[in-house]
Amino acid sequence: MLVNKSKRTRHIPVILVFLFFATGFSSAVEYQARISPAEHLMAGQSSGVQIVSGLWNQDALALADEEYHPEENTELLLNFNAAPLMELMDSRSPYAVNRSGIQIQNYERYRGSGSAMVLPGQGLELAAGLGSMFAPGNVWSDFSFEFWMYPAMFRDGEELFLWEGTAWVEDSPVSQRISISAERGRLSWIFDDFFISLTPRTEGPPQFQTSSVVLSSRTEIVPRTWSHHLLRYDSESGVLEYLINGRSEDVRYISSDRGAVSGGEKGTPLLPYVGEQSPNRVHIAPGFHGFLDDFRISREWVEKPELAVAEDTPGFAVVGPVDLGDDGIRLTGFDAEYRTPGNTDIRFSVLQRDAYAPLQDWEISDDSRWSFVSPGERAQALTPGGGGRFVYVRIEFFPDGTDRNVPMLQEITLTYDRDPPPPAPGLIRVESGDSLIYLSWSDVVASSVEGYLLYYGDSPGQYFGEDADLGPSPIDLGNVREVELTGLTNGKMYYFRLASYNSYNSPDRGLYRDRNISREVFARPSRIQE
Numbered sequence: 454m455l456v457n458k459s460k461r462t463r464h465i466p467v468i469l470v471f472l473f474f475a476t477g478f479s480s481a482v483e484y485q486a487r488i489s490p491a492e493h494l495m496a497g498q499s500s501g502v503q504i505v506s507g508l509w510n511q512d513a514l515a516l517a518d519e520e521y522h523p524e525e526n527t528e529l530l531l532n533f534n535a536a537p538l539m540e541l542m543d544s545r546s547p548y549a550v551n552r553s554g555i556q557i558q559n560y561e562r563y564r565g566s567g568s569a570m571v572l573p574g575q576g577l578e579l580a581a582g583l584g585s586m587f588a589p590g591n592v593w594s595d596f597s598f599e600f601w602m603y604p605a606m607f608r609d610g611e612e613l614f615l616w617e618g619t620a621w622v623e624d625s626p627v628s629q630r631i632s633i634s635a636e637r638g639r640l641s642w643i644f645d646d647f648f649i650s651l652t653p654r655t656e657g658p659p660q661f662q663t664s665s666v667v668l669s670s671r672t673e674i675v676p677r678t679w680s681h682h683l684l685r686y687d688s689e690s691g692v693l694e695y696l697i698n699g700r701s702e703d704v705r706y707i708s709s710d711r712g713a714v715s716g717g718e719k720g721t722p723l724l725p726y727v728g729e730q731s732p733n734r735v736h737i738a739p740g741f742h743g744f745l746d747d748f749r750i751s752r753e754w755v756e757k758p759e760l761a762v763a764e765d766t767p768g769f770a771v772v773g774p775v776d777l778g779d780d781g782i783r784l785t786g787f788d789a790e791y792r793t794p795g796n797t798d799i800r801f802s803v804l805q806r807d808a809y810a811p812l813q814d815w816e817i818s819d820d821s822r823w824s825f826v827s828p829g830e831r832a833q834a835l836t837p838g839g840g841g842r843f844v845y846v847r848i849e850f851f852p853d854g855t856d857r858n859v860p861m862l863q864e865i866t867l868t869y870d871r872d873p874p875p876p877a878p879g880l881i882r883v884e885s886g887d888s889l890i891y892l893s894w895s896d897v898v899a900s901s902v903e904g905y906l907l908y909y910g911d912s913p914g915q916y917f918g919e920d921a922d923l924g925p926s927p928i929d930l931g932n933v934r935e936v937e938l939t940g941l942t943n944g945k946m947y948y949f950r951l952a953s954y955n956s957y958n959s960p961d962r963g964l965y966r967d968r969n970i971s972r973e974v975f976a977r978p979s980r981i982q983e
Contacts, residue, residue, distance in 0.1 A: 483785060488865045490514040490772045490848065498817060501768025502850060505566050506559035507863045508790065515861040516768045516797070516850040518564035519761045526753040528586050528596075529579075531737070533557055533569040533746055537577055547582035551734065561744050563601040563679045564762045568746040569738070573611075576738035586727070586752065587616060587735055592649070593725035597685040597755040598633075603744040607676045611635040612740035618731025620646070629728050633682075634740075638673040642684050642695055648723035650709045668695040668703040679746075687754045691722030699760055761856040771817060772865065773845035774809060779871050782842055784835040786868030787826040796853035797860040801826050805841035812845060823847055831868070840956075875902045875953045877969040883976040888943055890976045893935035894951060901955040905930045906968070908950045909938070913973065916950065927952075929960045941978045948975045 507513025554575025708720030
């Protein structure tokens, strides 16, 4: 259930509160707090979750996608969840952004929280640092290129990647090129004079087996559809293979037998070589129109690409602390706006406390401290252990083992009431006796009263008495309507005030909570009774 936006609202810290009158459970005024989990995550207390664009194009919390993360052999990784400059800085990549015309957006993406929207001529130009594979004079071994693409039209000549370099062969420059481009509805990978042989010569510059290598897809590329593309090279066997969505489309053997490309597994495998006179510029999607996601270059043969969207392990997050503004808050309802496609699931539990303090790891994992709740649940108190001003919500996301189903949480709604201190007792009657004083009072009209505190002392307004057999002031009398206070000193004047309490301002939760206190009464114990 979502709150009607026409209801009266007021601001409290971090959330909006909506006022209405409850029926059935309590006669107190109730409130609703609408919370965006994505905006109120507890720092450092989440795992396996991500922020995505959800309902109404607002941030939502979801189980993390199975997107790539930097690994030991990762050369370049762009998830396009944030601007390339930020992603490269965060991963300490040897690449820097020279120019970027791409736009990060989240309404059309394959996985993660965003993708790169590219218009023709508005791609990404990177500068390769000295430690990168594209540094001049670098000889590669195994490598893999892969990415997800969503072409708008996929016209001939659209280019998804371009690197151009220069190598010197027998005192003559040789142009090199790596290009990924569209041709007759298919994607082609072109390597011009990029592979070399190091075995024929032990000294001097590398010897080239100069020729071009072209791999093309057999499958036509379908516009406005996501597809995964992987090209990988094994330097020990010379196998260069192109795959779409995990299926092999084309294979070449790059060896020194009869030129740069052999039709069979013969000869010595060649190695990729970045010419010593090459500029350090790498172009991603320089002439592409569409969306790109998870662009990765690896310094290894990628055996099995990760094609799934959904994580196959649960995730969790803690939202809070949510400040409801006052002590004595009692949760009476819980609701959520969420999506659980397939057999995915989201489970919720809540915890309340009076003090503002971060939760410790052991508190988060200790189920006994949490109250499990379900969306739509209503009760007189959702947290039987007591209420509190600050609320935490623990959220657990569960996958269903499929590739595409991702549970998502958009909003949480807490329904609560403030259980104010009950009224002070009235009509207090006082009688004196020998070393004692008897007090009685009328019943307080409040169903939540759990007991009474008696304050006493020997000066008006000063309630620090210690004489009574029941103990020093204030005395917790429990839920009674009369008390006989013995152990007092005859002839001394004693002054009294009474306060009623409920479960949220009881002495167990602190002596100095707000309470309504009665008018002051007084009496003097005496052996002689009038």
